[in-house]
Amino acid sequence: MQTVAIKGVKDGLLISLNESEEWQGVLADLAARIDQQSSFFVGARITLDVGTRPVRRDELGSVKALLERRGVVLHAVVSESSTTIDSASALDLRANLMPNTPAAEHSFTANSEEDGTAGVMIRRTLRSGRTVRSEGHVIVFGDVNPGAEIIAAGDVIIWGRLRGKVHAGAYGDESAFVCALDMTPTQLRIAGYISISPKDKRHKPKPEIALIRDEHITVEAWR
């Protein structure tokens, strides 16, 4: 099990810290995760889930400071330990005694199929200046023109031409993908990876899918 799991929730991000690993190591991993993908974390409201681990007030204070140094606001703490809850209250943080939910086990950001996967369907062309944000998947039945932007926690499917900017897996889901009938985005991001389309004058439109392979965004035929 990974030491740090990140999940997009309605009002921000839920960060779950492994309860059995060594505390300093967990903090180092957390700092590294945020530094890798700082653009997603900056300004986000964080709920910290520490499971059953009792966290002292000074320890919680150092997590809060670690986040603040990176422009991230610690908003609430979820824990099964009353010690941790007391520490949170002392630091003026919202605290919840909550049993560890199975959902925290994986970091997939959109809801599972059984929950009815969250998503938005857009039945027209997104023109310059339009931004669509979703906590789930985004499907566009139309084109995405240059100057338009889609930011989704999940996948992005364009039944049309993609020429604007797309960010799939915006909360860090590296299994997210983007597909389009014609893939020439201004800029394409998946989780923490970024790529731009090669300038190719003899470009022939064809359905393609972009996903992360071997720490790179790769684009291949969509079939």
Next chain:
Amino acid sequence: MGGKVITITSGKGGVGKTTTTANLGVALARLDQRLLMIDADIGLRNLDIVMGLENRIVYDIVDVIEGRCKLRQAMIRHKTFPELYLIPAAQTRDKTAVSPADMIQLTDSVRGDFDFILIDSPAGIERGFRNAVAPADEVVIVTNPEVSAVRDADRVIGLLENENKGPGQLILNRVNPEMVRRGDMLSADDVTDLLAIRLLGIVPEDETVVPSSNSGIPVTLNDNSRAGLAYRNIARRLMGEDVPFMKLGESGGLFKRITRLFGGRNG
């Protein structure tokens, strides 16, 4: 219902909105249409100059809206065409002197007297744009074959769609067929491919346009001007006529592509 209100807009400045408005106005007047042109670019009044009516201004649109004169008093009759009128913009005020509701009220009060009301929109997407678009039955978007102008046109079309005024029709202005042939300029195909709206006309780049505008005699009145012919064709299309697209340049490259794209519809 009465006359049709058509707003000419673009997003980007300098693409030829005012020139287009003036020329379509004169071209429609030549087709015996009763016409009112309104300059909605308050603070940066231009349409009167291009129409050659600057020296006849007594009252302007802000005077009408603030009740200092009657609407009829602000309407300047054209020198040559007795059925063509212009309401000039104010030069001393700004866009906030008029509201979208004022514009709707103003156009509604004269709709019955005209076949067309053409509104020349200011550049941008702020108050002035909203004023100009509010009363429109149809919107004509002017753009140039340049990436930045097309990008702004796309944004404007999106805004029009939000206001249920969209998607509008497109005039591609200042096309240089030779540059298109060399691949140095976007073709009509490239532009309509992205914007995906009806192409109302293509106006070629033409050296006679600027001196005509400067002298207050829109280029449409020059029967030897290719740009003038393009504007006359657009005016006829606005009246519902099916006018084939004119042949641009001798090379045929662009022409072939245009006919391939629009031949079926405009044959």
